[in-house]
Amino acid sequence: MKKVNVLISGSGSLYGVAVIESLLRSDLPLNLVACDISARTLGLYLAHQAYIVPPAHQEELYLTSLLNIIAKENIHAIFVASSHELAFYSRNKLDIEEKTGVKVFTNLPETMNICNDKWLTVNFLKEKGFNFPVTIRYPEDQDKINEFIKAVQFPIVIKPRQGAGSQGLYIVNQYEDIHPLIANKQDIILQQYLPDDCGEFTTGICAGANGRILSGITLKRYLQEGMTMSADADDFTEITDYCKEVARVLKPYGPCNFQLRLLKGNPYIFEINPRFSSSTGMRSLLGVNEAEILIRAEILGEAIYQNKNLKCSVIRQYTDYLVPTEKIIMLQKKFNMEHKN
Structure with missing residues (x-):
């Protein structure tokens, strides 16, 4: 070869x-x-x-x-x-x-826009019949804030429409704290808070041409400043299969990451990152080598058979x-x- x-x-x-x-x-x-x-x-x-x-x-x-x-x-x-x-x-x-x-x-601009703009992400999920956190925009929907709060209750999440990690993200527990965080700002969303009692999950889906799913793995992640510093791999098949369905509709190309939490036992995606992620190396250690999978499938034309995921934990330590x-x-x-x- x-x-x-x-x-x-x-x-x-x-x-x-x-x-x-x-x-x-x-x-x-x-x-x-x-x-x-x-x-x-x-x-x-x-x-x-x-x-x-x-x-x-x-x-x-x-x-x-x-x-x-x-x-x-x-x-x-x-x-x-x-x-x-x-x-x-x-x-x-x-x-x-x-x-x-x-x-x-990498993805074409249309897919990138859906993923990079959290308002467009929510609307994509809503339009395609997937679970989504209730979300309004600021300043466009400022007249809907009271109605929104009544519907979802505190706490709520305030964050920029674009950006990754925890930068600019606030969890708000009372009305008095909302205005100082949004005053004179643009491109902000107010979003339903998804409970973290079951933890937070990241699902990596690798997709080939025309959205063909090549691999999928879900990790329960433990964060520090928005970065996955430790993760558990276990039998999260239902979450992985759900994200595969979303990916089949979105049709990304290459690596794509879905960040989600569970609400009443159901996965709710709140962020999609159409790129390699901070847990790429963790997945490779757990037997899902996304870069290699893409080369085998898209360059060499090989059939991909994903092994059963390891049940293990990974801890990140800088070297x-x-x-x-x-x-x-x-x-x-x-x-x-x-x-x-």
């Missing part, structure tokens, strides 16, 4: 390192090529080849660098591991694939790595030489 050349962009992120380490565990013949905007990012030194690139918001420069890497390394697949680069790859996905024949594992300073200096010099004005 010929080597499969894989580019991991944003390779220094938590997701990027997880993707690289997952692929290094694979027995596939892989050549891993990492790129990032900084020479001081770990993924560059875990992969087989490394490149520094301009920031993705400098679209023309970034695209030129990307096409050069694709040509030089004969890239077959691109995994996007930086949330800052998702919009670029979403807009340019079809053009890159047409020009180069590479598979770009320090030694990298020769000369490597960092050489990589930075190479980038500077190639991008001289």
